[in-house]
Amino acid sequence: MHGTPCGFRLEDVSVQFGSTPALTDISLTIGAGEAVGLVGPSGSGKSTLLRVMNGMVRPASGRVHVSGDELGSISRRALRRVRATIGFVHQELNLIPNLRVAQNVLAGRLGSQGLLPSMRGMLFPSKQVIANAYAVLERVGIPEKLFERTDTLSGGQQQRVAVARALFQRPAALLADEPVSSVDPARARDTVSLLTGISTEQGLTLCASLHNLDLAREFFPRLIGLRAGRIVFDAKASEIGEAEFHALYDLAAAEMMADGA
Amino acid sequence: MSARAAPSSTQVADLWRERPRSRFVRVSLGLVTLLLLGSWFVGDFSLSDTFSAQRSENLGRFLSEVRPWPLRERLADGTMRDKPWDWGVFATWSGERLSDGVSDRDTAGGLESARGTLAISVLAIVLASLASLVFCWFAARNVASPQPFAPTGVTPSARHRWAWRVVVGGTRLLLVLQRSLPEYVLAFLLLAMLQTAAWPAVLALAIHNSGILGRLNAEIIENVDARPLVALRALGASRTKIALVGIAPAMLPRFLTYFFYRWETCVREATVLGILGMASLGWLIDEAQVSGYKYDEMMFFIGLGVAIVLLGDLISAIARGIVRRAS
Amino acid sequence: MAPEATRRPFPLRARGTVLLALLVAGAWAAWELELSWGDLTPNEGGVRVTKSFFQRALTPALASEASHVPEGTPPLLVLSLQAAWTTLIYAAASMSLALLLGLFLGFFASTAWWAGDPVGGRTRLGRTVAPLVYGATRVLIGLMRSVHEVIWAVLFLAAFGLTPLAAVIAIAIPYGGTLAKIFSEMIDEAPRGAALALRASGSSGLQVFGFGLLPAALPDMLAYSFYRFECALRSSAVLGFFGYATLGREIQQSFSSTNYGEVWTHLYVLMAIVIVFDLWSGKLRARLTA
Numbered sequence: 107m108h109g110t111p112c113g114f115r116l117e118d119v120s121v122q123f124g125s126t127p128a129l130t131d132i133s134l135t136i137g138a139g140e141a142v143g144l145v146g147p148s149g150s151g152k153s154t155l156l157r158v159m160n161g162m163v164r165p166a167s168g169r170v171h172v173s174g175d176e177l178g179s180i181s182r183r184a185l186r187r188v189r190a191t192i193g194f195v196h197q198e199l200n201l202i203p204n205l206r207v208a209q210n211v212l213a214g215r216l217g218s219q220g221l222l223p224s225m226r227g228m229l230f231p232s233k234q235v236i237a238n239a240y241a242v243l244e245r246v247g248i249p250e251k252l253f254e255r256t257d258t259l260s261g262g263q264q265q266r267v268a269v270a271r272a273l274f275q276r277p278a279a280l281l282a283d284e285p286v287s288s289v290d291p292a293r294a295r296d297t298v299s300l301l302t303g304i305s306t307e308q309g310l311t312l313c314a315s316l317h318n319l320d321l322a323r324e325f326f327p328r329l330i331g332l333r334a335g336r337i338v339f340d341a342k343a344s345e346i347g348e349a350e351f352h353a354l355y356d357l358a359a360a361e362m363m364a365d366g367a
Numbered sequence: 368m369s370a371r372a373a374p375s376s377t378q379v380a381d382l383w384r385e386r387p388r389s390r391f392v393r394v395s396l397g398l399v400t401l402l403l404l405g406s407w408f409v410g411d412f413s414l415s416d417t418f419s420a421q422r423s424e425n426l427g428r429f430l431s432e433v434r435p436w437p438l439r440e441r442l443a444d445g446t447m448r449d450k451p452w453d454w455g456v457f458a459t460w461s462g463e464r465l466s467d468g469v470s471d472r473d474t475a476g477g478l479e480s481a482r483g484t485l486a487i488s489v490l491a492i493v494l495a496s497l498a499s500l501v502f503c504w505f506a507a508r509n510v511a512s513p514q515p516f517a518p519t520g521v522t523p524s525a526r527h528r529w530a531w532r533v534v535v536g537g538t539r540l541l542l543v544l545q546r547s548l549p550e551y552v553l554a555f556l557l558l559a560m561l562q563t564a565a566w567p568a569v570l571a572l573a574i575h576n577s578g579i580l581g582r583l584n585a586e587i588i589e590n591v592d593a594r595p596l597v598a599l600r601a602l603g604a605s606r607t608k609i610a611l612v613g614i615a616p617a618m619l620p621r622f623l624t625y626f627f628y629r630w631e632t633c634v635r636e637a638t639v640l641g642i643l644g645m646a647s648l649g650w651l652i653d654e655a656q657v658s659g660y661k662y663d664e665m666m667f668f669i670g671l672g673v674a675i676v677l678l679g680d681l682i683s684a685i686a687r688g689i690v691r692r693a694s
Numbered sequence: 695m696a697p698e699a700t701r702r703p704f705p706l707r708a709r710g711t712v713l714l715a716l717l718v719a720g721a722w723a724a725w726e727l728e729l730s731w732g733d734l735t736p737n738e739g740g741v742r743v744t745k746s747f748f749q750r751a752l753t754p755a756l757a758s759e760a761s762h763v764p765e766g767t768p769p770l771l772v773l774s775l776q777a778a779w780t781t782l783i784y785a786a787a788s789m790s791l792a793l794l795l796g797l798f799l800g801f802f803a804s805t806a807w808w809a810g811d812p813v814g815g816r817t818r819l820g821r822t823v824a825p826l827v828y829g830a831t832r833v834l835i836g837l838m839r840s841v842h843e844v845i846w847a848v849l850f851l852a853a854f855g856l857t858p859l860a861a862v863i864a865i866a867i868p869y870g871g872t873l874a875k876i877f878s879e880m881i882d883e884a885p886r887g888a889a890l891a892l893r894a895s896g897s898s899g900l901q902v903f904g905f906g907l908l909p910a911a912l913p914d915m916l917a918y919s920f921y922r923f924e925c926a927l928r929s930s931a932v933l934g935f936f937g938y939a940t941l942g943r944e945i946q947q948s949f950s951s952t953n954y955g956e957v958w959t960h961l962y963v964l965m966a967i968v969i970v971f972d973l974w975s976g977k978l979r980a981r982l983t984a
Binding site for chain 3: 389391392395396399402403404405406407409410411412413414416417421422425426429430482483485486487489490493494496543544546547548549551552555556559560561562563564565566569616619623626635636638639642646649652653656660662665669672673676677680693
Binding site: 160162186187188189190191192193194196198199200201202203204205209213214216217218219221224225228271272275 | 887888890891892893894895896897898900901904905906909910912913
């Protein structure tokens with residue numbers, strides 16, 4: 107059902123926003139089918155790193171390889187094809203509030219369709235396509251919301267719609283930017299276990315940034331720690347102790363004090 | 368996936384049948400679509416009629432006479448011929464239009480009419496906004512209520528509730544009646560009664576726009592954050608005090624935005640009302656046509672009208688920008 | 695602008711200045727027009743007209759008041775309803791054209807379709823042609839809007855003569871321009887989140903526009919279109935003054951022959967259809983934009 111899982115390879119990637127560096131000399135490899143948690147204080151560059159990986163942010167220097175394609179050197183059309191294979195769950199969800207859940211889910215597959223087929227598909231979806239959307243919603247646990255208006259759903263349910271949209275894309279990899287920042291702890295656990303469950307079940311590459319260290323350690327076999335745009339550690343979750351985590355945050359706090367912020 | 372889809376297809380059908388939907392919105396859209404498409408079958412809007420041979424000839428004459436008359440000449444056989452374009456001649460002709468208006472007619476000059484157009488629109492919008500600032504309080508359901516901003520739990524008597532409902536309903540009816548008649552019709556009726564140059568135009572615009580501004584102002588008042596007002600009420604402030612101290616200052620920026628938006632419309636309408644014989648550009652546009660089809664002069668005054676409207680839009684945009692930054 | 699700044703009430707001194715400026719502007723205008731309150735009282739002829747006109751306000755005519763009614767003229771109420779129907783049909787036809795124009799031009803007048811991809815910026819087309827198309831469209835919209843529908847009608851009367859299609863186009867041009875302007879602003883101000891998400895999943899620019907931005911702006915666009923329909927009814931009625939078979943013609947004819955009861959009948963019919971639309975669009979707006 108899903109494409110062959112894809113891997114990511116970043117070589118010396120640096121990103122600048124204006125004059126402030128967001129990422130500096132990031133090199134890392136994420137194998138196909140791997141599940142990786144990104145941790146670090148806010149402003150450490152987690153979101154930027156995820157956006158670099160699906161080609162939504164262009165690095166100032168360095169190369170990004172997604173399964174064989176180097177994002178900087180491929181055509182616009184090829185870049186769109188790569189993006190269509192990567193599901194992205196946004197921190198702000200970015201759903202269309204006044205459409206039905208089904209339409210938001212269907213919108214996930216626009217990237218792999220031409221303009222006219224996508225218009226027909228969005229306005230007059232076939233029974234089969236709706237059944238597929240229903241199945242994806244079943245997987246995230248809210249099939250009965252298929253034809254509800256999206257903005258009538260609770261925050262947690264909307265988050266599941268966002269995940270369903272990414273899954274409906276039939277992605278080879280799933281990137282999630284702070285997927286649990288806006289829900290209560292119990293729901294956060296549910297969502298993270300849903301994402302990692304899908305990843306192992308379907309052999310999907312998963313990379314999610316998380317605030318909650320306990321969740322990250324519990325659900326992700328490999329963790330990457332980011333601070334001020336640099337990788338602090340990149341290791342198996344079991345090998346990372348309290349000392350590393352404390353370093354990640356205490357140092358950041360010390361830096362902020364030094365900046366006078 | 369298809370294996371799982373098969374048993375769920377009836378569930379999907381059930382969900383589709385039970386989907387939440389607004390019958391009102393659907394019926395409204397259906398009706399309007401029917402009206403929009405149907406109008407072309409019911410009405411006699413035929414292209415062939417508009418572009419018949421006689422009408423094409425009409426159009427040809429019109430287009431040839433749009434060129435300023437000093438820049439064309441009539442030949443011995445009666446046909447028109449263009450003279451070579453000369454900016455100097457054009458400038459002289461334009462200057463005459465600005466100072467004298469329509470040639471060989473006793474009209475106001477173009478510049479004077481343009482100033483008159485602006486003056487009509489300004490006076491109309493000022494009067495309209497003053498009137499609307501009085502009406503709006505009686506049309507706002509939160510202020511015009513028996514216990515404005517009272518903490519919940521206070522139930523006024525039925526007689527009080529009805530009295531205030533009548534006040535709100537009556538004011539809203541007045542406002543909707545005011546805006547239901549087009550400015551042009553109002554000016555036409557007022558012209559026969561007042562028989563002075565500018566008042567009918569000013570009053571027509573003022574009546575129509577105070578209906579619109581009154582409704583918009585009432586909406587502003589209803590949307591003002593109620594929490595501080597409830598606090599004021601709890602301190603014993605009267606209705607009038609709450610209105611003047613709590614609401615009026617907060618509504619000014621939005622009021623000004625609407626004021627300038629409506630003023631833009633007033634400039635457009637003021638141009639047109641001259642057709643009824645008032646001191647605005649519409650008078651010159653109409654006069655140029657009825658006094659012997661001077662299409663060249665008519666186009667000149669239409670162009671002047673465009674300039675006035677664009678000037679109004681520019682002033683309004685700048686003013687709204689200032690309001691946005693100041694608030 | 696910082697959110698806390700928007701909460702601050704308008705500066706006290708500025709409030710006084712603003713109100714004073716409005717009054718001064720009004721005074722200038724009155725002086726410029728050489729108006730006095732005295733002119734507001736009608737002269738002798740005006741008093742007579744005013745009196746006999748308002749006397750009929752509560753007793754509108756139910757049958758024709760003309761001394762000589764030509765053979766085959768429909769009864770007054772039928773005549774009035776026919777004119778109302780024509781008013782509605784002209785307004786509907788104008789609005790259908792104006793909506794097409796507004797959607798088409800509104801697309802090109804928005805910045806959303808050519809703002810480009812966050813990565814790699816704009817295509818070559820987006821860098822060169824698109825800003826020109828955008829600018830030209832905005833100028834065109836400005837010109838369409840700056841000429842009032844009545845002036846367009848006068849112009850078309852001169853160019854084509856009295857044809858119904860010319861009236862429809864006369865309304866459709868300025869309305870199309872206004873719809874295009876408002877539509878483009880609504881599209882540009884629609885939340886960009888969904889558009890970003892669609893772009894991130896590989897959608898093309900047009901797909902992002904059609905499924906990411908347009909749906910979010912659509913309720914506001916619909917509500918505004920309904921409001922414009924109401925305005926189109928008024929404009930269509932006014933064009934009756936230039937010979938078209940709408941309510942304006944009936945009002946003018948009855949007024950000129952001093953059949954004031956008939957005038958009130960036509961006025962009430964016009965008010966009724968406009969108010970129905972006013973209430974309808976108000977309710978729809980509340981439903982759509984809640």
